[in-house]
Amino acid sequence: MEQFLGLPPEGSAHAHEIDQLIVLLHWLMFALFIGWGIFYTYVLIRFRKAKNPTADYTGSKSHMSSYLEIVVAVVEIVLLIGFSIPLWANRVNQFPPEKDALVVHVVAEQFAWNVHYPGKDGKFGKRDINLVDSDNPLGIDRNDPDAVDDIATINQLNLPLNKPAIIYISSKDVIHSFKLPVMRINQDAIPGQVIPVWFTPTLAGDSEIACAQLCGLGHYRMRGYMTIQTMEEFTAWLDEQAASL
Amino acid sequence: MEIPYTIETREDTGVNNAKLGIWLFLASEVMLFGALFTTYILLRIGSADDWSQLNDILNVPLATLNTVVLISSSVTMVMSWASLMMKDFKKYKLYMGLTILCSFGFLIIKYFEYSAKFEHHLYPSTNTFLAIYFTMTALHGLHVIGGIIVNTYFWGPGSKMWNTQPERFTNRIEIAGLYWHFVDLVWIFLFPVLYLL
Amino acid sequence: MQPNTKSVAQHHDVHQSEHHELSFWRKYVFSTDHKIIGIQYGITALMFLLLGFMFMMIMRWQLAYPGAAFPMYFFIAPIALMGVVVLFITGIKPSVNTVAGLSLVAMAALIWYLGSSDENFPDGIMLPEFYNQMGAMHGTIMVFLGVVPLAVGAFGNYVMPLQIGAPDMAFPKLNMMSYWVYFMGGVTMLISFFVPGGAANSGWTSYPPLSNIATTGQTIWLLGMVFLISSSLLGSVNFIVTIVQLRAKGLSFMRLPFFVWAQFVTSFLLLLAFPPLEAAGVLQLMDRLAGTSFFMPSGLVVSGQILPNTGGGTPLLWQHLFWFLAHPEVYVLILPAMGIISEIIANNTRKPLWGYKSLVYAAIFLGFMSFIVWAHHMFMTGMGSTISAFFQTTTMIISIPSVIILSALIISLWGGSIRFNTPMLFALAFLPMFGIGGLTGLPLGLSSSDIHLHDTYYVIGHFHYVVAPGTIFALFAGIYFWFPKATGRKMNETLGKIHFWGSFVCMNFIFFPMLIQGLAGVSRRLYDGGEQYAHAQSVLYLNEVMSVAAWVMALFQIFFIVNFFRSIKKGEKVSDNAWEATTLDWSATTSPPLAHGNFDTVPEVHRGPYEYSVPGQKNDFTPQHQKA
Numbered sequence A: 001m002e003q004f005l006g007l008p009p010e011g012s013a014h015a016h017e018i019d020q021l022i023v024l025l026h027w028l029m030f031a032l033f034i035g036w037g038i039f040y041t042y043v044l045i046r047f048r049k050a051k052n053p054t055a056d057y058t059g060s061k062s063h064m065s066s067y068l069e070i071v072v073a074v075v076e077i078v079l080l081i082g083f084s085i086p087l088w089a090n091r092v093n094q095f096p097p098e099k100d101a102l103v104v105h106v107v108a109e110q111f112a113w114n115v116h117y118p119g120k121d122g123k124f125g126k127r128d129i130n131l132v133d134s135d136n137p138l139g140i141d142r143n144d145p146d147a148v149d150d151i152a153t154i155n156q157l158n159l160p161l162n163k164p165a166i167i168y169i170s171s172k173d174v175i176h177s178f179k180l181p182v183m184r185i186n187q188d189a190i191p192g193q194v195i196p197v198w199f200t201p202t203l204a205g206d207s208e209i210a211c212a213q214l215c216g217l218g219h220y221r222m223r224g225y226m227t228i229q230t231m232e233e234f235t236a237w238l239d240e241q242a243a244s245l
Numbered sequence B: 001m002e003i004p005y006t007i008e009t010r011e012d013t014g015v016n017n018a019k020l021g022i023w024l025f026l027a028s029e030v031m032l033f034g035a036l037f038t039t040y041i042l043l044r045i046g047s048a049d050d051w052s053q054l055n056d057i058l059n060v061p062l063a064t065l066n067t068v069v070l071i072s073s074s075v076t077m078v079m080s081w082a083s084l085m086m087k088d089f090k091k092y093k094l095y096m097g098l099t100i101l102c103s104f105g106f107l108i109i110k111y112f113e114y115s116a117k118f119e120h121h122l123y124p125s126t127n128t129f130l131a132i133y134f135t136m137t138a139l140h141g142l143h144v145i146g147g148i149i150v151n152t153y154f155w156g157p158g159s160k161m162w163n164t165q166p167e168r169f170t171n172r173i174e175i176a177g178l179y180w181h182f183v184d185l186v187w188i189f190l191f192p193v194l195y196l197l
Numbered sequence C: 001m002q003p004n005t006k007s008v009a010q011h012h013d014v015h016q017s018e019h020h021e022l023s024f025w026r027k028y029v030f031s032t033d034h035k036i037i038g039i040q041y042g043i044t045a046l047m048f049l050l051l052g053f054m055f056m057m058i059m060r061w062q063l064a065y066p067g068a069a070f071p072m073y074f075f076i077a078p079i080a081l082m083g084v085v086v087l088f089i090t091g092i093k094p095s096v097n098t099v100a101g102l103s104l105v106a107m108a109a110l111i112w113y114l115g116s117s118d119e120n121f122p123d124g125i126m127l128p129e130f131y132n133q134m135g136a137m138h139g140t141i142m143v144f145l146g147v148v149p150l151a152v153g154a155f156g157n158y159v160m161p162l163q164i165g166a167p168d169m170a171f172p173k174l175n176m177m178s179y180w181v182y183f184m185g186g187v188t189m190l191i192s193f194f195v196p197g198g199a200a201n202s203g204w205t206s207y208p209p210l211s212n213i214a215t216t217g218q219t220i221w222l223l224g225m226v227f228l229i230s231s232s233l234l235g236s237v238n239f240i241v242t243i244v245q246l247r248a249k250g251l252s253f254m255r256l257p258f259f260v261w262a263q264f265v266t267s268f269l270l271l272l273a274f275p276p277l278e279a280a281g282v283l284q285l286m287d288r289l290a291g292t293s294f295f296m297p298s299g300l301v302v303s304g305q306i307l308p309n310t311g312g313g314t315p316l317l318w319q320h321l322f323w324f325l326a327h328p329e330v331y332v333l334i335l336p337a338m339g340i341i342s343e344i345i346a347n348n349t350r351k352p353l354w355g356y357k358s359l360v361y362a363a364i365f366l367g368f369m370s371f372i373v374w375a376h377h378m379f380m381t382g383m384g385s386t387i388s389a390f391f392q393t394t395t396m397i398i399s400i401p402s403v404i405i406l407s408a409l410i411i412s413l414w415g416g417s418i419r420f421n422t423p424m425l426f427a428l429a430f431l432p433m434f435g436i437g438g439l440t441g442l443p444l445g446l447s448s449s450d451i452h453l454h455d456t457y458y459v460i461g462h463f464h465y466v467v468a469p470g471t472i473f474a475l476f477a478g479i480y481f482w483f484p485k486a487t488g489r490k491m492n493e494t495l496g497k498i499h500f501w502g503s504f505v506c507m508n509f510i511f512f513p514m515l516i517q518g519l520a521g522v523s524r525r526l527y528d529g530g531e532q533y534a535h536a537q538s539v540l541y542l543n544e545v546m547s548v549a550a551w552v553m554a555l556f557q558i559f560f561i562v563n564f565f566r567s568i569k570k571g572e573k574v575s576d577n578a579w580e581a582t583t584l585d586w587s588a589t590t591s592p593p594l595a596h597g598n599f600d601t602v603p604e605v606h607r608g609p610y611e612y613s614v615p616g617q618k619n620d621f622t623p624q625h626q627k628a
């Protein structure tokens, strides 16, 4: 079923659980559709006018459908309580401690993803909207001691493999939506709010950041790149970025 | 074929058409103002400012006066209907006239309140509290104007119906009254929420 | 529709006999008769439906061939031609055809205006700004100007009073007003194409801050919405009062045709869900015109400039108010459709509906629940686990009544003597198509699976399966079914069947691929259909498939339009009870005389709505008003 649905590759630790839920749901949907479909086709053929010139006033006396409805309800409850709710709780409540994770800020704007790394000191420097200009789209205040070594990239998010990543998502202007199809991650970037998401990348390589919320004329091309590297490659990349500061 | 139950009540439902209609309309109005009150609550909870201080700039005495004016108009509205029930058309005219006067009084006072704010350069864009204050009171004001138009019609040209279909006319006044009490009620919620809390 | 032929006939004898006949204007334009108003709603809504479809076909060009020059005349010519044909079916006499023909020509002119503007198509290539306008207006027009007015305004107005044996709606003047306010709303929306920057372009959902900083078109959109909402409110009050008060003697609630029940529940949804959107609209107007910040925090930077607003608001407030309306709204789109389907299925299986009571209770329950599921559209806005658990649960609960309704309708087929006429074909196709649409709602309704599917083409596929081969098919079915009531003539069956099979096949070629694209993760509202994204590459070829299917489907609609306007004049004449049905609408004289009430004698009801094939009866149908 999983191949059949054509889902993207599973790039994160939790991706498989989400896919599993999607697959189970589609089994339920197929079963219902095929089941009813067979019944429906059979009825149309058997009770067509040519075959059955007089209708039966009472019709079906079976209680099958009530049982079926109960079955559907039970399956839905199982998927809900057994899968979806715990999965969601895991997504929004069980963040790993920040010291064990890689923490990044992503600030969306029309039409780009600004990525802010804390740099060597592990502390994010201040950002001030009054400092925003084309060279400094995040408005990082370089006078802040914490900001001196901060690294900013545009449309390029690098993350180390197998280490939990926590990403704080916000927006400078309108609502965007931070979507990593391969990671099964999606979070709206809402102006005035900073919302974290977390995941553990398990698949090295390049993939994309998509913007999933209409954000204006450039929505379709608001695409970023994500690179998942081994820890060594990632550190090397960070050093390279720091060197060019 | 006449449309049934325009005046008389239908036995199994116990109402006439217009009465049911106005209650439904008021239900939708409750949803309208309900949404705005919800907005107020959400904005206030989410606000960095202390709204119980922001509203100090509002003129509580004037608003209190307005509350009194509006409640009086509701009373005269009931009286005008009661007069019709007692078949006293003259008294109806009087009380309905008073109702309309009170409503104008309300608007005039509101006008002074608004202009005082504008003079001090307090606009809807000044802060979110004033934004919701102006929006809600203006929308309520529009409802008052709507009421004035309806009531003036029933006071003037519309009252001819009294001569031909007195019962139907009395019904109409009752319904206009229900609307008017609703407008009053909204103000009774608005007053403490915006001015006092 | 009958009116045209009649108007001519009556104009002649007006002079001789009755002098207090209503004037042409009072009779056909500012009429208070629910049947005329129903037809006005119907024609207007069909026109908007076609316009919404045109917009979509234009968008589909860009999606299939991103960056290719737009062959405008290819799109305009058929519409203009059809307009001329329709005009000439009746010649120059004033009639429905004249109005429709002129509207079609005007539609072609509008598209020519848009297509030849350099602001939309420099060098003949569509700009993303224009794509977004088309998207927002397609959604708005389809939902608020097409389907709801057709399902409620037209079918509700025309059929419901007849089915309950009423002389008219409870408030005829209000009814007229609700049509004209709707009309004004439509005109307002059209005007927005002519203001600088064009029409609204922030999606039909109009999320701020994007919509707050959008061009003037957005302001006009909001004004248009205020009209449309007011019209719906007037209409829904009228519907509820009519159903409660004007039911014929003996017509208890449990004897109402299911169609009436569907309209009843729908009206409550409109009555209670629309006002919050009206409030939201007012707030957004304030934001746009008076500089308030209901939906804006402070410190926004748009194209390098800090916005001057004071802040204090939140964009999510709009989303809550919007979805509080828009979720019930989707059931407004489906319930009348289910009502139509039920009537047609009972009639063409020649047996009572199976589980009538469960249908009714399920519809009522659906209505209640639809007010507490709205935030399932907002799972990705940073929702905590408790709130998301609540909304997932309510969403799963609301799927059960739909399953009950659909099951009851399918089981109703068992034991029937099924006639496959055109209305029945559309009704039968509705069942599995709504099935696909409804079932694909389930993965969206669980927040965890929605992570992958939110705002992808899976959502687009989900709801189009419900509204297009679902609701639109039901509306087609209803038109074929009640056409004889309104005109005394049947639509042509052969043309009808071509229309059906063509539409049925094409619909699936348009909307099934959307589900595939969605599972692959392709986002919606992309001007280039996802061409840039690597994860979209493997399913990109489907864009062309969908577009071609959409255009081919348009060709099949020509069979419908021609059939429709031709049958008004030339269709086969039929009796009052063309389908040998049981409900009261079929006991009224066909296209009942205007402004003289609907029934010759005040009807009285003696039995339930679907007494077909009652054992021991001579006929296989026993009308509701027939005495024991």
Ligand code: HEA
Pocket (backbone or CB within 6 Å): A032, A033, A034, A036, A037, A040, C205, C330, C331, C333, C334, C376, C377, C395, C396, C398, C399, C400, C402, C403, C406, C407, C410, C431, C432, C433, C434, C435, C436, C437, C438, C439, C441, C442, C444, C445, C446, C450, C453, C454, C455, C459, C462, C463, C466, C467, C471
């Ligand atoms: C008429 C319209 C309509 C209807 C009826 C529905 C019905 C449902 N919808 Fe849908 N929905 C929309 C219109 C509709 N929706 C629209 C327009 C949007 C997008 C808005 C936007 O963002 O622009 C949307 C979006 C939408 C979302 C948000 C997705 C997202 O943005 O991420 C969700 C999430 O929960 C959802 C869920 C559901 C559910 C659970 C149902 C359930 O009620 C469905 C229940 C039905 C069933 C379960 C079917 C039962 C089937 C059978 C018994 C089988 C029969 C088989 C045969 C006959 C062969 N819908």
Ligand code: HEA
Pocket (backbone or CB within 6 Å): C043, C046, C047, C049, C050, C053, C056, C060, C100, C135, C136, C138, C139, C140, C142, C143, C147, C202, C203, C204, C205, C333, C460, C464, C467, C468, C469, C472, C510, C524, C525, C526, C527, C550, C557, C560, C561, C564
């Ligand atoms: C009721 C609602 C409705 C209906 C019926 C439709 C019908 C169709 N929609 Fe629509 N669509 C929406 C509501 C609807 N849509 C909404 C809300 C959106 C989201 C917008 C947004 O992003 O903000 C959307 C978005 C949307 C998109 C996604 C755009 C994007 O994300 O970029 C696409 C893509 O192909 C699409 C296609 C179609 C097609 C091909 C049809 C076809 O099925 C059309 C079929 C039409 C007909 C069959 C009409 C026939 C009419 C006649 C024949 C009239 C005859 C006239 C007389 C007799 C007088 N729609």
Ligand code: CUA
Pocket (backbone or CB within 6 Å): A108, A109, A110, A111, A175, A176, A177, A211, A212, A213, A214, A215, A216, A218, A219, A220, A222
């Ligand atoms: Cu950013 Cu879409």
Ligand SMILES: [Cu+2]
Pocket (backbone or CB within 6 Å): C326, C327, C330, C373, C374, C376, C377
């Ligand atoms: Cu919904």
